[in-house]
Amino acid sequence: MEKQTITIYDVAREANVSMATVSRVVNGNPNVKPVTRKKVLEVIDRLDYRPNAVARGLASKKTTTVGVIIPDISNAYFSALARGIDDVATMYKYNIILASSDGQTEKEVNVLNTLLSKQVDGIVFMGYHITDELRAEFSRSKTPVVLAGAIDPDQQVGSVNIDYAKACKEATELLAKNGNKEIALVTGSLLDPINGKQRLNGYKEALKEANLPYKEGLVFETVYDHKIVEDLAERIINSGATSAIVTQDVLALGILNAIQDRGIKVPEEFEIVTSNNTFLTEVARPKITTTSQPLYDIGAVSMRLLTKLMNKEEVEEKQIILPHGFKIKDSTKK
Amino acid sequence: MEKQTITIYDVAREANVSMATVSRVVNGNPNVKPVTRKKVLEVIDRLDYRPNAVARGLASKKTTTVGVIIPDISNAYFSALARGIDDVATMYKYNIILASSDGQTEKEVNVLNTLLSKQVDGIVFMGYHITDELRAEFSRSKTPVVLAGAIDPDQQVGSVNIDYAKACKEATELLAKNGNKEIALVTGSLLDPINGKQRLNGYKEALKEANLPYKEGLVFETVYDHKIVEDLAERIINSGATSAIVTQDVLALGILNAIQDRGIKVPEEFEIVTSNNTFLTEVARPKITTTSQPLYDIGAVSMRLLTKLMNKEEVEEKQIILPHGFKIKDSTKK
DNA sequence: GTGAAAGCGCTAACAA
DNA sequence: TTGTTAGCGCTTTCAC
Numbered sequence: 001m002e003k004q005t006i007t008i009y010d011v012a013r014e015a016n017v018s019m020a021t022v023s024r025v026v027n028g029n030p031n032v033k034p035v036t037r038k039k040v041l042e043v044i045d046r047l048d049y050r051p052n053a054v055a056r057g058l059a060s061k062k063t064t065t066v067g068v069i070i071p072d073i074s075n076a077y078f079s080a081l082a083r084g085i086d087d088v089a090t091m092y093k094y095n096i097i098l099a100s101s102d103g104q105t106e107k108e109v110n111v112l113n114t115l116l117s118k119q120v121d122g123i124v125f126m127g128y129h130i131t132d133e134l135r136a137e138f139s140r141s142k143t144p145v146v147l148a149g150a151i152d153p154d155q156q157v158g159s160v161n162i163d164y165a166k167a168c169k170e171a172t173e174l175l176a177k178n179g180n181k182e183i184a185l186v187t188g189s190l191l192d193p194i195n196g197k198q199r200l201n202g203y204k205e206a207l208k209e210a211n212l213p214y215k216e217g218l219v220f221e222t223v224y225d226h227k228i229v230e231d232l233a234e235r236i237i238n239s240g241a242t243s244a245i246v247t248q249d250v251l252a253l254g255i256l257n258a259i260q261d262r263g264i265k266v267p268e269e270f271e272i273v274t275s276n277n278t279f280l281t282e283v284a285r286p287k288i289t290t291t292s293q294p295l296y297d298i299g300a301v302s303m304r305l306l307t308k309l310m311n312k313e314e315v316e317e318k319q320i321i322l323p324h325g326f327k328i329k330d331s332t333k334k
Numbered sequence: 335m336e337k338q339t340i341t342i343y344d345v346a347r348e349a350n351v352s353m354a355t356v357s358r359v360v361n362g363n364p365n366v367k368p369v370t371r372k373k374v375l376e377v378i379d380r381l382d383y384r385p386n387a388v389a390r391g392l393a394s395k396k397t398t399t400v401g402v403i404i405p406d407i408s409n410a411y412f413s414a415l416a417r418g419i420d421d422v423a424t425m426y427k428y429n430i431i432l433a434s435s436d437g438q439t440e441k442e443v444n445v446l447n448t449l450l451s452k453q454v455d456g457i458v459f460m461g462y463h464i465t466d467e468l469r470a471e472f473s474r475s476k477t478p479v480v481l482a483g484a485i486d487p488d489q490q491v492g493s494v495n496i497d498y499a500k501a502c503k504e505a506t507e508l509l510a511k512n513g514n515k516e517i518a519l520v521t522g523s524l525l526d527p528i529n530g531k532q533r534l535n536g537y538k539e540a541l542k543e544a545n546l547p548y549k550e551g552l553v554f555e556t557v558y559d560h561k562i563v564e565d566l567a568e569r570i571i572n573s574g575a576t577s578a579i580v581t582q583d584v585l586a587l588g589i590l591n592a593i594q595d596r597g598i599k600v601p602e603e604f605e606i607v608t609s610n611n612t613f614l615t616e617v618a619r620p621k622i623t624t625t626s627q628p629l630y631d632i633g634a635v636s637m638r639l640l641t642k643l644m645n646k647e648e649v650e651e652k653q654i655i656l657p658h659g660f661k662i663k664d665s666t667k668k
Numbered sequence: 669g670t671g672a673a674a675g676c677g678c679t680a681a682c683a684a
Numbered sequence: 685t686t687g688t689t690a691g692c693g694c695t696t697t698c699a700c
Binding site: 017018019020021024031032033036055057058059060061 | 689693694
């Protein structure tokens with residue numbers, strides 16, 4: 001015989017009250033006489049009653065669940081963001097439906113729709129660039145959306161980022177000040193506005209202020225891949241670069257190793273700066289000088305912003321820029 | 335004016351059919367005349383109708399959602415498992431509710447109950463040891479549970495693991511064969527049966543077969559923490575050990591660095607073997623010899639097993655042991 | 669092949 | 685302070 005599920009109705013019957021009263025007790029509604037509350041709580045305990053969140057979601061049109069779209073959960077950058085998102089979500093009693101996109105637009109649209117069909121109260125989106133198609137989907141529903149570490153040119157949805165241009169400019173400035181004439185920039189796809197607009201601009205600006213010419217041959221657009229690192233390092237060296245700014249820690253570490261494996265001394269003969277200050281910059285030898293993005297905070301603040309949006313609170317500014325830092329370690333002369 | 339949500343009723347009305355027929359079309363039920371199906375699909379498209387998964391969940395008592403309990407999503411070991419879980423879940427059209435436990439029993443019980451209240455169809459649990467309290471909760475509900483990389487002494491729920499004892503024994507054997515008389519074992523909590531039972535036993539067995547005495551002073555029980563590594567490395571060296579087996583890659587890398595920073599040569603003067611073959615073993619210098627656990631597969635197989643359990647398929651064996659490997663790299667003499 | 673109607677377990681007016 | 689009663693949007697018998 002199947003074990004019968006206990007419903008709110010069973011509790012009401014046993015406690016000699018109405019379903020509404022049980023509902024009030026369960027939801028902490030103060031309009032219940034203490035005696036009644038006590039009686040109901042006893043029955044709930046005795047029957048081992050657990051409210052059915054799905055039924056509740058249907059009736060109230062709130063699921064206390066948010067969707068989180070992530071390109072790759074096993075990527076340290078994204079999982080750091082996810083950690084921040086998750087902690088704040090827990091704090092505000094939300095659960096998270098995690099959906100992987102592999103950074104592919106088609107899948108992004110797909111999972112977005114699945115999440116919406118599951119009636120999530122809001123969505124945090126991590127990814128590279130936001131295609132028009134995706135933006136269209138965002139505005140098609142009234143479910144609030146926040147981008148964590150991604151930029152929406154339209155500024156229709158919320159977003160949390162750092163000032164990538166400034167960060168990249170600072171890194172370039174340091175390398176220029178250290179006497180480098182040939183500074184390589186190694187980034188992800190330039191189609192992604194964070195790279196192609198912000199970072200590239202910051203880089204160019206710093207070059208100009210240092211009276212260094214901008215050379216296309218020093219800009220390396222790449223996707224991270226274990227096998228590509230050796231070849232990439234080779235090309236960077238051949239380009240004549242004496243230093244490099246890398247926008248991803250794993251990649252920077254790979255390049256650092258490849259360069260040193262060739263007998264080139266870091267930082268004496270080659271300097272390298274990276275971008276995310278994950279623990280990889282610490283376990284590398286030498287430790288890598290890095291921009292420090294507050295990854296956890298970007299995630300946390302995104303989720304916090306989303307709670308406000310879901311709650312229909314007034315937010316003065318939906319486009320949040322968090323401060324970043326710069327940590328000089330041992331992969332640069334100073 | 336609020337945008338009205340389109341329901342199955344709207345579609346039925348517009349298409350001049352009943353809700354039941356629309357439901358059949360949406361669910362791919364073959365008992366619908368092609369003409370009717372076409373008509374309904376057109377209306378669905380025109381109205382931009384999206385089925386409400388919550389309502390569907392309430393009516394059908396299936397949510398196509400599984401709960402995943404994870405100690406720390408930003409930990410490379412767990413996120414590798416999660417990746418495998420997620421991929422297979424997607425393959426079988428399940429969504430994932432991710433719930434963090436920090437490895438604390440209290441939170442584990444807590445999130446388990448939240449997940450059950452959200453009516454997940456099944457649960458994948460990652461964690462260290464399974465307390466009695468947790469086991470009691472597992473058996474309290476009939477929702478299927480699978481442990482990924484964790485052991486249930488009772489064997490009541492499903493689980494996917496490797497043979498940790500054998501893996502640890504192999505590592506010990508290698509170090510013994512290389513001439514080490516003092517082999518340190520650095521593991522997480524010995525209360526966790528994977529460490530305290532399996533790994534420790536494998537270690538002892540290998541020692542015995544190599545005619546080496548077991549010394550308690552060579553067993554280091556530790557939790558990973560950035561700040562503890564220096565001190566730990568110091569203690570390992572002082573213990574007289576000339577080699578170490580470490581059960582966590584980050585930790586192994588930290589120890590490797592700390593030892594080399596002290597001017598000790600690896601592998602000439604100190605050999606080290608680690609356990610998870612994450613990319614960290616590759617970016618380390620020297621690269622670290624390691625047991626290779628098929629992390630992604632453990633996750634993937636767990637989820638696959640769970641789909642069978644949720645589907646009430648017969649499974650001959652709920653306790654799955656996956657094969658592991660051993661990769662000799664540069665942190666051991668051979 | 670299709671429709672009518674009874675729930676699924678809960679919330680939220682509204683009334684008392 | 686409490687109860688009555690519609691739904692929420694869908695699935696699923698059971699008839700026809």
